[in-house]
Amino acid sequence: MIEAQPITADAPSDEAAEHLKVLKRMREMGMERLEALSERVQLAREDGKDELLIELSDAADKAERSVRQTVLLEIHVKNDRDVRVKERGEHRQRVATRKAEIADKLAGVIDRPERGRERVERLYVEMDAWLAAHDEHLILTRPIPELIDAIAADLGLEVDWVLARAHTWSEPVLTIRPAQRTGPPLSARSRRALAKPP
Numbered sequence: 001m002i003e004a005q006p007i008t009a010d011a012p013s014d015e016a017a018e019h020l021k022v023l024k025r026m027r028e029m030g031m032e033r034l035e036a037l038s039e040r041v042q043l044a045r046e047d048g049k050d051e052l053l054i055e056l057s058d059a060a061d062k063a064e065r066s067v068r069q070t071v072l073l074e075i076h077v078k079n080d081r082d083v084r085v086k087e088r089g090e091h092r093q094r095v096a097t098r099k100a101e102i103a104d105k106l107a108g109v110i111d112r113p114e115r116g117r118e119r120v121e122r123l124y125v126e127m128d129a130w131l132a133a134h135d136e137h138l139i140l141t142r143p144i145p146e147l148i149d150a151i152a153a154d155l156g157l158e159v160d161w162v163l164a165r166a167h168t169w170s171e172p173v174l175t176i177r178p179a180q181r182t183g184p185p186l187s188a189r190s191r192r193a194l195a196k197p198p
Helices: 014-047 050-110 117-133 136-141 144-154 188-195
Strands: 161-164 173-176
Touching (some): 050 117
Antiparallel strands (some): 161 173
């Protein structure tokens, strides 16, 4: 039996935004300081105060470097945030695809004529709850047959596995024995899932 684990949460989405807010303020303060120093440099040049001019020019150079470094850091944080957002989106897509694959395969276990429509729909709700309650890493890394067995066991169902070949020349694959039906599947969800190729 696979125990439910805490769902792995996304990294706080506002962390990068907070960093960018701080960096923006630092850049603005740096620009204000640079502008003030530039004005003082101009006045010192006009007044012929060479020593003060050297001192102020040095301070202005440092302020300019600081602003430049802050801008570069802002760009780095934005790029890093964009990469993380993209990675999280791709991760969510992988999880959604995997869950859909598991759910489609479980349709053959859940939707059996002897269960009746009401129980079939209730089992789908319980299956969705199981998938939502378990850690995404587990869902992505455990073999699908193992996950199907675990879900079925928690739902009080048995899985009838068989080795089947799509073609006489292809390798046999583990699949769920189809139910013996005299009519269509009981649930619309099952009809969609069972219509897909194995």
